[in-house]
Amino acid sequence: MIKIGNLTYQQLKEKFRIKSPWDLIIIFVLNILITIPIFIIAHHNLITLDWANHVDRILLFFVILLVIQLILRAMRRITLISVILYLVVIIYGSLFSNYGFKNVFEDYRTMIYTMNEDPFPQDIIISKLLPFPNKSKILDAIEYQNPKIRNFAIMATSKHFKEVKGYQDYFTIIQSFAVFKEINTNWNYVSDPKGRDYIAKATESLQYLSGDCDDHSIFMAACIKSIGGTTRLIHTKGHIYPELYIGDKKDLEKINYAIKMILFPLESKNKIINYHIDERGNIWLNLDYTAKYPGGPFMNEEILGALTLE
Template identity: 40%
Template sequence: MKKTILILFIVLQFCTLQIFAQFTKSQVDELTAKGIAAAIEPENPAIKSKAGELTGAYKEKEYIQNVCAVFDNLYRNWNYQRDPGGMEYFEKAGVSVYTYTGDCDDYATLMISLIKSLGGEGRIVCVSGHAYPELYLGKDLSESELDIFKESINSYYENKGSRTRAKYLNYHTDSNGSVWLNLDYQDRYPGGKFVEYSPDAEHLVIYSDGSYELAYLNK
């Protein structure tokens, strides 16, 4: 039985490679962007309900603390599970909001869906075989303005009685001055470490409206 399962798995892996071999890199990027954008569902009633449930106690707080509440919940409860059969599959956020199960892109689409349902904006970045969400903080932000975000994040965890603290924030700044905060699960707080720091790493940046671009965000 085990040998049969192993053979089937190898066949599926081979078929997956054969399928992707039919596409150019630009076509794969386009398909990835379309699949991820279609999985973002901020208007889904279940998404809106979950966002309200998670942030109810922070309605009078700074917006970043609402984001902390969403991040903290997903970070603590997400169950990582690879896509079955080695095939790439983008679960709708309206489904994963019930299961809290999936791979990195499913985590990212659910995170961005919840953030957008609260009135915020975000994007998903793919690099080095990994996908993660980023939160839009604003444009042309000064160091003092970024420090305010960090202090608010630390205040959230302090008020919860947690020892979690952000010593510094990891974010990307686009050429137009837009600042995007890392929301990956590599650390226990928003603004934690990136999965990739190499200046030569090419990033596929996917926006919630379905547009996308290739960029070297670490340069």
């Protein structure tokens, strides 16, 4: 018979055994704690089937819950040890790595929010894209290295969302939203001269925050690019508007929650987040002058051309 100190192996197992019904309660609580991070990982990495009312995600959660429950019940005699090990791992993650209690909570909250408040995707059909009109003139007009443009962008980041916490990984995107807010709050739409397509440089638009859609797009792109953001211009029939690159599906969940609950709650209330997905799976939010919040409704959904500013 195996002995550890003065206790036999059997006595040691009995010592750590939790009596019913507490063992079942602890197993279920531990199951929930384990299932949530596993579900978040699976949700981010498995293909979304896009079933109605997110039935595929709900089914995935319950499958994981059931499997973990069966495993924990099979090892119920060492449930206490399992609880201790779980807590050690999550506490270690909280203190010494980048993923702990707070991260699990934030990821789960944003994921559930996105499942309830679906963003609205629009795919771009690459084969139908045409050459971008006035491409060279527009690129020349995006004066992102001009100190006046950068100073305006810096002013906007100091004025809006400076105190927002918990989005360190999306620092540049939050600052880009600050630029969007400053420009779109103050933009004055002015048409081009009759019969002529006038393209204003970013520094021209800066003086009065005025111009038409291509002037707005050029100015927005220049300001955001001057602080490290990535934008592109979208050409539709008779219209041009800017979009902001935010990342992939996982990033969209975070940004969707930030826009609707923290940054633009009034402007986006009861509205959806509109975005495009490119051929690489990258997600781009609409920043049109007509939008009151990032991801506002598109004026025209038929895309004719796209100009990405690397």
